[in-house]
């Protein structure tokens with residue numbers, strides 16, 4: 001934390017300072033403006049204007065809709081059994097969640113966008129991740145806002161623009177300005193236009209700067225993930241975790257399994273900071289994934305996207321061991337090569353954002369990536385193995401065993417879905433290295449649904465609020481569509497709390 005002594009003069013003043021312009025920051029700005037149209041608001045965002053929107057912009061835009069608060073509580077209690085969250089928190093989450101849909105619908109219609117049930121890009125109208133915990137009772141449906149991609153984010157941003165909330169871009173928050181004894185927050189230091197600026201926040205500061213997906217150091221230290229890449233924004237580098245630790249906040253959920261959103265099969269172009277996501281809607285199945293020894297290690301096509309890449313092992317839902325088996329290669333044949341893009345197009349930073357550093361477009365037939373050497377090609381499986389550093393005899397035996405399982409119509413060893421047992425028989429053959437890829441992280445400061453941040457003695461830190469995936473209440477397993485809706489709920493809750501603060505008078 002920085003103390004008031006660090007401030008010679010305030011560079012600017014507002015009532016509520018909102019740090020981060022993703023889903024939570026946008027929801028906070030909208031709610032603050034609607035609750036008190038006279039409140040002076042300021043959003044500070046680390047990314048340049050063209051790269052604004054955080055993970056929200058490149059997410060699947062899938063929103064959890066529930067109409068049954070009791071069932072939702074039961075479901076979340078069961079999903080959090082390994083790291084329970086307080087009953088009051090579940091109560092608040094469930095009651096606000098069942099009341100959220102009209103607000104989302106209004107956000108869409110107020111700016112001329114279409115709100116619909118379903119995901120907008122698949123035929124599924126609901127994803128029930130953990131049925132044995134009560135998903136069917138808790139989840140009414142999945143919803144989204146068009147267009148695909150980015151519809152939910154675009155509608156939220158249009159609502160913020162409509163309210164005329166000022167935004168500083170390329171303006172990361174770097175520290176909070178606090179009373180070192182009471183921890184009360186007076187404002188924050190922001191880097192903007194080559195200067196460090198002291199921004200006074202007369203009512204409060206809302207931290208909505210996302211997680212630490214793009215911090216390799218935090219990924220190693222908080223989850224032991226040595227080689228993961230983000231699927232979302234490269235700007236979420238854990239600034240909020242560092243700043244809130246310095247601010248005296250109690251941290252939680254730093255070690256969620258797979259950081260809760262799961263560890264997915266990514267494809268990383270070394271020229272980029274973020275990762276592509278292997279296409280889970282690829283219509284061809286003449287492919288397998290093999291581990292560092294050249295052996296298959298799971299049922300690759302078992303729709304693991306429906307459980308955020310968790311699988312059952314020893315009776316528990318755990319991460320698919322893509323990170324443990326690393327380096328993993330996807331081995332495929334010419335039929336799959338021709339079947340379509342290997343990577344997803346409807347989400348991820350690489351696919352959605354026109355970012356010259358991170359958004360090189362993947363070719364329709366994967367030919368450009370073969371040309372670039374990202375996908376390795378060979379006439380035989382032996383040759384392919386040698387090219388990617390695997391034992392040719394092991395890989396040949398593994399592909400033969402897989403093809404035999406296809407012939408038999410059953411994959412005894414790994415339980416791969418039988419309708420996806422398509423043999424790898426049409427040369428040439430290909431290999432692409434898979435990178436464990438992270439959707440999001442949930443760790444951050446302990447808080448309530450009104451965004452109040454707690455210190456190590458469980459006291460709310462005056463005038464400090466937090467929202468979104470930074471400090472998410474999700475502590476273990478994750479239900480599709482909960483992160484965006486939690487960001488909306490906590491962004492709005494934090495905004496109402498901050499606006500309700502009595503503005504500090506004087507110059508401190």
Ligand SMILES: Cc1cc2nc3c(=O)[nH]c(=O)nc-3n(C[C@H](O)[C@H](O)[C@H](O)COP(=O)(O)OP(=O)(O)OC[C@H]3O[C@@H](n4cnc5c(N)ncnc54)[C@H](O)[C@@H]3O)c2cc1C
Nearest residue numbers: 020022023024046054055056059060062173232468469484
């Ligand atoms: C590929 C992918 C698919 C997903 N699909 C879904 C889905 O379908 N449904 C769902 O519910 N969730 C989904 N998620 C998760 C969801 O997108 C995030 O949890 C959600 O966007 C969190 O909102 P947020 O506002 O907290 O963070 P973000 O939306 O990431 O926004 C954080 C913002 O803070 C900015 N920032 C970072 N550091 C600073 C700083 N120091 N100062 C100022 N600004 C800063 C960032 O640039 C960013 O704009 C997905 C995520 C990914 C990556």
